Amino acid sequence: MTTKLSPDDLVGAAGGGLLHRRVLLKSGLALASAGFVSVGHATDTDPAKAPAIENPASPSWMHQPGSPFSGYGVPSKFENRIVRSIGSNRDLPGNGVSWTPLESIEGIITPSSLHFERHHNGVPDIDPAQHRLVIHGLVRAPLSFTIDDLLRYPMQSQMLFVECGGNSNAGWHEEPIQRSVGSFHGLVSCSEWAGVPLAILLDQVGIDPKAAWVIAEGADAAVMNVSLPVSKLMDDAIVALYQNGERIRPENGYPLRLIVPGWEGVVNVKWLRRLHITDQPVMARNETAKYTELLPSGKARMFTFVMEAKSLITSPSSGQKMRGPDVYEIKGLAWSGRGKIKKVEVSADGGTSWMEAALQEPVLSRCFTRFRAAWKWNGEPAVLKSRATDETGYVQPERDVLVAERGRDGYFHYNAIVAWEIDEDGAIRHVYA
């Protein structure tokens, strides 16, 4: 039930006008009385002066029957600008990426239609009746599975993010890139994945004690392959058949995708056709030419599978414009490949002071967590930041710390704190601050 705000609630909890998260924690809070909202058509709050707003004139769509039923629904035509932004090779249109428009989504589930894509040679049009998953190599008995076979196995579902290891890599640029938050950081999406725990299939083929690695291969025209430790695959990998309730979309691996919770996107092999059990990695292009990085020490990082904790403010964010001094909801997404998000702090003064944001329940392991904070912007220049901490205690680093550690050859696994600068006109820019 409604809990009224007290005047104490409206005292800044951190610099730059951040309000305590109790302002947002309960649905019934009287945010209106806090001046939280500016309603375009608000009437005077003095009842004596309030004009009579009654049943408004009925619009045209109430005067004629609407559209009939549909077997498979689609969005309103008024939302047709909400799409993935595409960056592909002009000569090889199937090579590139498409980004999830993070600034346009709410909650923690990414619609499958807007899940980011990374393809090397396009999206294969796979006939599931002809598709096979073969598990072979250092095993007692190699097996070949049809999709119908796999559909008979016991399943599990889990809400998990998948993030490309190259997501946010514009963060390594010398100058801060000016793009929407989705076109900068949108190579990450979150779905409910359902399928067969891979451990069941590996038990069935019988892994040789000498086995240490698994080479996973996709059925696309690039024959994508990568190496993974057997131990991780036995622990929690899923051979996924379903995404957000329905069969996986073609661009996300139909009919089968290897889901490796919390690990970089490239190892979540799409169109999965083969798992070759071996005693050493294959040293594929995507673990040598890519995904291996030279450090300032002269040594190289390799097989850096886990996506570390990260957070982003999606609103207000780069390219948007403030509508003037008012109270705003700051909202964003946080995730960690190591488990649950423990807290997200936000700052409105570039990191001088921080306040804990409210985390939307449920907070799930290796899943998007939505955070929210109330902020009274007084119209002066400000710098917004968010900082995630996961349940292992890992804290998302400032950019200068990440760059010092990884050097100027960094390209993958960019998870530094992101800063949005707001000027006195309300324009919002990405800055290094």
Place this chain on the structure above:
Amino acid sequence: MTTKLSPDDLVGAAGGGLLHRRVLLKSGLALASAGFVSVGHATDTDPAKAPAIENPASPSWMHQPGSPFSGYGVPSKFENRIVRSIGSNRDLPGNGVSWTPLESIEGIITPSSLHFERHHNGVPDIDPAQHRLVIHGLVRAPLSFTIDDLLRYPMQSQMLFVECGGNSNAGWHEEPIQRSVGSFHGLVSCSEWAGVPLAILLDQVGIDPKAAWVIAEGADAAVMNVSLPVSKLMDDAIVALYQNGERIRPENGYPLRLIVPGWEGVVNVKWLRRLHITDQPVMARNETAKYTELLPSGKARMFTFVMEAKSLITSPSSGQKMRGPDVYEIKGLAWSGRGKIKKVEVSADGGTSWMEAALQEPVLSRCFTRFRAAWKWNGEPAVLKSRATDETGYVQPERDVLVAERGRDGYFHYNAIVAWEIDEDGAIRHVYA
């Protein structure tokens, strides 16, 4: 990590071959050794006899570049039979229902494209720039909100089922209906809904102490309206703008839907345009001619808003066929309008003995809960049932108990235990048992 099954795990935990849920609880369980799975292309498990299954011949789609990127993705053409089944009025095609194909979905999220529909006069094509939400009546200051106004308010998201009060009403028939589980019980779906807690808006207009009811009205050509107690709306209702991450689909209320957690679908008013605050219900068609039911006592039930606990086995289910004696995963969905599902029991002998099923995490309040159980079917006739208990202690009733309580004039709120009979040929029928 992998936990091997012990021989004890394979002793029946209840009649008819049900196996203890520990068989399913961990991903690493060696179900293969339990003979859980029958792999169409399985090789002999004696390594001396195992044929060499190696890298299979590459299919045609690996020999040519695939499709380029898409702004907004769609399912594979091989899945085009997975659609809502439609039952509409021949003369008024916008009047009727469409059912979610529950037998074809996995996990707990229903894809928005497959969310059930119930319309009285079709789906209006609403221009969000022209749409208004008016809140008026017994208030201090009536207000009119544009969609842009509402998008500025603090939001919440929640995974919640919506179920039509008339779902499963074929269960009241004298003879058990023979349809797929989706076309019988599929007027229920589960989404992540995000929007503005209604309490914030009600606080802002200032509810008069005399107010007790709210008349919620939609902007469709049927001008759907219903009455709701103010207390519930202040407690947890949401003015939803987003469904599963993106803006609500037209057939689910674009651009605004009233979400009333756990309450019958009809009060979750789509295309929400007006909330009229009053001291008494409006006695609309959908609370008098419909949704009011005569009881055997001669009294009538009315304003029976809450959807009580219910469960269904979606696989194996009516109209499907067993593939012969084997170990199967029984799986299904459970939900309760009163909170979380506490347990789901399954029976393979028509209710003589019961075993607790495994519940898939996360188990959330007023959300679908996926349950799973392992079953060794010996090929003899069997009757499968599931029975949900929610956190209030409410237990889903057997059909004869529900019919005795509600009488032969029952039509709405059918939540009895569902029974699937399997004959010696493996055919599956709906029965009253």
